Amino acid sequence: MLEDQDELDKLRSCGIKTVSIDLSQSKLVSPAISPVPQKVESIGGAPPFAKQPIASTSTNISFREELKQARRTCSMAMREVSTLFSQARMGKAISMDGAEDTVKQIRGSVSRNPQALITLARLKTADSYTYMHSVAVCALMIALAKELKLNDRMVENAGRAGLMHDVGKMMVPDKILNKPDRLTSEEFAIIREHPERGAELLGQIETIPAEVIDACRHHHEKMDGTGYPGKQKGKEISLLSRMAAVCDVYDAITSDRPYKKGWGPAESLQRMASWEGHFDKKIFQAFVKTVGIYPVGSLVRLKSQHLAVVVEQNEGNLVSPVVKIFFSLRSDLPVKPRLLDLANKNNSDTIVGRESHSKWNFPYLDELWQEST
Numbered sequence: 001m002l003e004d005q006d007e008l009d010k011l012r013s014c015g016i017k018t019v020s021i022d023l024s025q026s027k028l029v030s031p032a033i034s035p036v037p038q039k040v041e042s043i044g045g046a047p048p049f050a051k052q053p054i055a056s057t058s059t060n061i062s063f064r065e066e067l068k069q070a071r072r073t074c075s076m077a078m079r080e081v082s083t084l085f086s087q088a089r090m091g092k093a094i095s096m097d098g099a100e101d102t103v104k105q106i107r108g109s110v111s112r113n114p115q116a117l118i119t120l121a122r123l124k125t126a127d128s129y130t131y132m133h134s135v136a137v138c139a140l141m142i143a144l145a146k147e148l149k150l151n152d153r154m155v156e157n158a159g160r161a162g163l164m165h166d167v168g169k170m171m172v173p174d175k176i177l178n179k180p181d182r183l184t185s186e187e188f189a190i191i192r193e194h195p196e197r198g199a200e201l202l203g204q205i206e207t208i209p210a211e212v213i214d215a216c217r218h219h220h221e222k223m224d225g226t227g228y229p230g231k232q233k234g235k236e237i238s239l240l241s242r243m244a245a246v247c248d249v250y251d252a253i254t255s256d257r258p259y260k261k262g263w264g265p266a267e268s269l270q271r272m273a274s275w276e277g278h279f280d281k282k283i284f285q286a287f288v289k290t291v292g293i294y295p296v297g298s299l300v301r302l303k304s305q306h307l308a309v310v311v312e313q314n315e316g317n318l319v320s321p322v323v324k325i326f327f328s329l330r331s332d333l334p335v336k337p338r339l340l341d342l343a344n345k346n347n348s349d350t351i352v353g354r355e356s357h358s359k360w361n362f363p364y365l366d367e368l369w370q371e372s373t
Contacts (some may be wrong), residue, residue, distance in 0.1 A: 137247045
């Protein structure tokens with residue numbers, strides 16, 4: 001509870017720039033006054049909002065329909081992760097009540113349409129990276145667990161592991177965690193301590209399942225034994241840790257960082273597939289089915305000599321998504337954007353290759369897939 005100026009100064013020293021105040025819990029106003037949340041950072045244009053009831057988890061909702069709800073869920077989830085991580089940084093006991101509700105909200109969105117929140121969570125600012133990365137990995141873990149047909153308990157634990165896997169980074173000094181340049185070997189050694197530090201923090205919470213703590217500790221292990229901290233190899237690495245290794249890396253390399261622009265989603269999958277000995281192959285194959293061979297936001301080249309961005313998946317047809325054409329390679333000029341369903345039997349166009357985001361450097365790709373037309 002925020003009670004005085006000293007507590008506020010502590011929050012500021014942790015890099016927290018905005019807070020949300022529930023006036024119904026305030027000692028300074030009458031309980032009759034309805035709570036009005038103060039300004040907080042929004043995600044993808046979504047307005048900040050107070051606690052939301054858990055939305056319906058019914059399936060078969062389109063990407064467009066779910067995107068609006070996913071924006072609200074991202075904003076809520078980022079705020080909750082910020083609170084959790086701030087508690088950890090200030091040495092306070094971590095309260096998991098809000099985290100449990102956050103996992104349920106994210107699971108609901110993923111159940112309705114996994115692509116919406118997963119794709120939206122890729123959009124991060126420098127200030128929000130650490131928190132939104134945890135939200136993104138939570139969503140990816142839940143979607144992957146469902147693709148692997150794990151039971152409800154394991155799906156929930158996968159979400160918890162994704163949300164909390166990087167909590168140990170709160171023990172890393174800000175000047176290292178947010179350094180805009182590449183880390184020195186000494187700084188990287190400090191970063192490498194975060195899985196153990198996080199597992200120690202989670203171990204103090206009686207309600208955290210052992211599988212979640214293990215995933216926090218071992219999400220940087222590799223199948224060939226060259227990972228850290230335990231140099232575990234193959235099936236020595238737990239299922240949730242093998243899943244977290246894939247989800248963590250995918251979100252990290254598709255996200256813009258101060259020292260490196262993120263790779264495109266399809267390009268990232270292609271690169272990850274080439275890293276021999278890094279990931280569990282069966283889990284990685286299931287992950288590709290989860291996000292699609294050409295995930296939403298991918299830049300692709302068509303047989304018609306156009307560039308297009310993937311805007312929606314076609315269930316059961318991973319190689320023929322819905323795309324938005326916006327650039328002609330023949331004229332080397334933009335064209336009026338138009339949607340094209342590559343799975344439509346009347347369509348003769350196809351994807352002939354992935355294109356590098358960094359090569360073309362289009363500044364408006366994310367806007368294209370978020371627009372409804």
